[in-house]
Amino acid sequence: MTRHTVGIDLGTTNCALAFRDLSEGSGDVVSIPQLTAPGVVEERLLLPSFIYVVKQGEFPDGALDLPWEKQFAYAAGDLARGHGAKVPARLVASAKSWLSHSSVDRSSALLPWQAPPEVERISPVEASARYLRHLAGAWKMSRKGDLDSEEVVLTVPASFDAAARELTTQAAKQAGLQDVTLLEEPQAALYAWIESVGDAFRKTVKVGDVILVVDVGGGTSDFSLIAVTEQDGDLQLTRMAVGDHILLGGDNMDLTLAHHLAQGKNLDSWQFVALTYGCRQAKELLFADLKLKKAPISIPSRGSALVGGTIKMELTREDVTRVLIDGFMPKVLVTDLPRTARRTGLTQVGLPYAQDPGITRHLAAFLTRQSRIAEGRSFVHPTAILFNGGVFKARALKERVTEVLNEWLAKDSGAPVKELEGGNLDLAVARGAAYYGWVRHGHGIRIRGGTARAYYVGVEAAVPAVPGLEPPVKALCVAPFGMEEGSNADIPPQEFALVVGEPTVFRFFSSSVRREDRAGDMIDDVVRNEEFEEVAPIETTLSIKSSKSGESGKLVPVNLQAAVTEVGTLELRCLEKGGSGRWKLELNVRGKEE
Amino acid sequence: MSPALCGPQKEPILNYRFYMAHIGFWDRVKMAWRILIKAPFANKLVEALNQVEAARTRAALPPERVHASALTLLAALQREGRLVDFLEQEVAGFSDEDIGAAARVVHGGCRKAFRQFFVIAPAAPGIEGEPITVPSGFDAQRIRLTGNLSGQPPFKGTLKHHGWVAAEVRMPSIAETLDPRVIAPAEVELS
Numbered sequence: 001m002t003r004h005t006v007g008i009d010l011g012t013t014n015c016a017l018a019f020r021d022l023s024e025g026s027g028d029v030v031s032i033p034q035l036t037a038p039g040v041v042e043e044r045l046l047l048p049s050f051i052y053v054v055k056q057g058e059f060p061d062g063a064l065d066l067p068w069e070k071q072f073a074y075a076a077g078d079l080a081r082g083h084g085a086k087v088p089a090r091l092v093a094s095a096k097s098w099l100s101h102s103s104v105d106r107s108s109a110l111l112p113w114q115a116p117p118e119v120e121r122i123s124p125v126e127a128s129a130r131y132l133r134h135l136a137g138a139w140k141m142s143r144k145g146d147l148d149s150e151e152v153v154l155t156v157p158a159s160f161d162a163a164a165r166e167l168t169t170q171a172a173k174q175a176g177l178q179d180v181t182l183l184e185e186p187q188a189a190l191y192a193w194i195e196s197v198g199d200a201f202r203k204t205v206k207v208g209d210v211i212l213v214v215d216v217g218g219g220t221s222d223f224s225l226i227a228v229t230e231q232d233g234d235l236q237l238t239r240m241a242v243g244d245h246i247l248l249g250g251d252n253m254d255l256t257l258a259h260h261l262a263q264g265k266n267l268d269s270w271q272f273v274a275l276t277y278g279c280r281q282a283k284e285l286l287f288a289d290l291k292l293k294k295a296p297i298s299i300p301s302r303g304s305a306l307v308g309g310t311i312k313m314e315l316t317r318e319d320v321t322r323v324l325i326d327g328f329m330p331k332v333l334v335t336d337l338p339r340t341a342r343r344t345g346l347t348q349v350g351l352p353y354a355q356d357p358g359i360t361r362h363l364a365a366f367l368t369r370q371s372r373i374a375e376g377r378s379f380v381h382p383t384a385i386l387f388n389g390g391v392f393k394a395r396a397l398k399e400r401v402t403e404v405l406n407e408w409l410a411k412d413s414g415a416p417v418k419e420l421e422g423g424n425l426d427l428a429v430a431r432g433a434a435y436y437g438w439v440r441h442g443h444g445i446r447i448r449g450g451t452a453r454a455y456y457v458g459v460e461a462a463v464p465a466v467p468g469l470e471p472p473v474k475a476l477c478v479a480p481f482g483m484e485e486g487s488n489a490d491i492p493p494q495e496f497a498l499v500v501g502e503p504t505v506f507r508f509f510s511s512s513v514r515r516e517d518r519a520g521d522m523i524d525d526v527v528r529n530e531e532f533e534e535v536a537p538i539e540t541t542l543s544i545k546s547s548k549s550g551e552s553g554k555l556v557p558v559n560l561q562a563a564v565t566e567v568g569t570l571e572l573r574c575l576e577k578g579g580s581g582r583w584k585l586e587l588n589v590r591g592k593e594e
Numbered sequence: 595m596s597p598a599l600c601g602p603q604k605e606p607i608l609n610y611r612f613y614m615a616h617i618g619f620w621d622r623v624k625m626a627w628r629i630l631i632k633a634p635f636a637n638k639l640v641e642a643l644n645q646v647e648a649a650r651t652r653a654a655l656p657p658e659r660v661h662a663s664a665l666t667l668l669a670a671l672q673r674e675g676r677l678v679d680f681l682e683q684e685v686a687g688f689s690d691e692d693i694g695a696a697a698r699v700v701h702g703g704c705r706k707a708f709r710q711f712f713v714i715a716p717a718a719p720g721i722e723g724e725p726i727t728v729p730s731g732f733d734a735q736r737i738r739l740t741g742n743l744s745g746q747p748p749f750k751g752t753l754k755h756h757g758w759v760a761a762e763v764r765m766p767s768i769a770e771t772l773d774p775r776v777i778a779p780a781e782v783e784l785s
Contacts, residue, residue: 039772040766040769041769042766061771062769062772063769063772086781296698298702300676306700307688307692307693307696309696310692
């Protein structure tokens, strides 16, 4: 049977599926059968990433069945999104954002976040696994084989940390996928662009180019820098840097417009959803036809009296320009940093949405933070820009980002960027992921770069405790920046002791800017250093059985070693000093203390 | 998909095959022989088959099952574009503005559903209002001639309406357990 590589875009608000035939090299996207109403199965190119937890008896028997399975407990996709808007407490949304949320226990049944007790909750991992199982069903319906025997490339935001990547592969395992590799979404978008331009690629970019990928999805914004280099006369692509996780995307834009128009109107939650949907369409109309001054929005009545009950609104060009373009893509200086809200003692644990909606400010912060690769300039100068995500169907938004970026460049005596025109903005990531699978078989050009972060374990400095003052924490680098898949880091000389039979927890830090640290380097006082971010702690319990001494409470000296697996996840191990013992350290996903 | 959910035009073929499948091989050979040598028998057989066929269809399938796909389409047009609400409402007393606002809901939603189910293309090439030549042997299903209809083709005329054909049909599959008569369920909001 023909083998395929299958690309899966497991998005915050939509999933997509694409493949490449490994014998012919041809490929396409796969349409996804899903429930669009109870008992109605239709094919769509995108699977909305929503799960609706059904109350028993709510729908007639058989109304939730899919062509590949009987289902009683939940619905995923279009029906979940549509019906869930009317029953929000039973709707699981943005599971992917929860996967990367380090303040909660991501493996526990959290979602739907605000559900009443009778609703059976699921973990963000299980939610992701359900989307993957649905896609596996769609793959089966396309009659190309079983997804669990194909090579699957699963995309994650470039900003996903080690724990979020680990959880994504766990979800894939739960969904029964055997052969999974992770790929960063901005890279997938670039692969899709390379695939779409074919040989013209070598004419469009040249050695020395720095490509900025601006990926604004439904719920997240993600930036990456990819350099065009040369080795032995061949063009190479090297991913230089990725941005931090920003929970801000196209859905925020439609919501903002809806809130703007709903001011002073008495709309129920269902009508508000209809307004949000209407805003998206009106916005697209205004962006598509620059001569239009306004676009009408009709919000249908809830009852059957449609004529007379329909609420009329309109979205003006001025609204779109002021609320969307100036609100989300403000003209700022490259030195303007995103506003962050002051943290109060009692932070509500919900999703850590970006406090500043200014995507251009987040971009400025990204480019200036990467000062180590700025070659002496005040920020990194990209020479080309690739947009990804449905948001950029609006030319005006692309143009604004380009305009702002070019202003920064001009002030710093740089040349303007050229835009790399891509293909379908909704499906590029899935297509690019499938293409990457093909590239892994030795075809086409591969983006190199390894991990985009360096990782450190925290070592508490031995100082007298002062009440109310956190002791400074030193960090030992265990995994340097740029580790390639399938490689090990050197073993740092620092020695740790594990207590047999008791859990040992290490504080864990990452940095997306420090590319000079080697394994074994010790950095002072990382907690107050902005280059570091504390991520989920790592822990291990050395069982009595696996230690040689076999005594509970005994200290075993160990060294830490990091490896990047072929899948693309980070693995930390303890190596017994002077012995053969090896233990895997688990990334703790149960939430760090705030 | 069960026979109950297929379009009515498919029904006789499916059922005929089913019927024939229950006649043994030798019986079929005998029948074939008799058909060859005895025309009245053949006619009788066809008639009998048709009667059995019609009876089966009548007994097994109430109209909402025979026309389930039509009801499915209606349900989708209501769900997405509130078409049934619109058609069922008396609109004489409303202003054009009110009707216009509702029509946007109907147009936008129905169009989305419609385009999901069908790919529609003109039945004849050409631009409306411009001259067109209709050749001999034209497809009388796709082209309707009006006006001064005399003489032999090719006919010269003006394209008044380019017509429409469904180039693709992608109707959704419907669970057999669902009652196709329900176009839209009543909605009860709990507080």
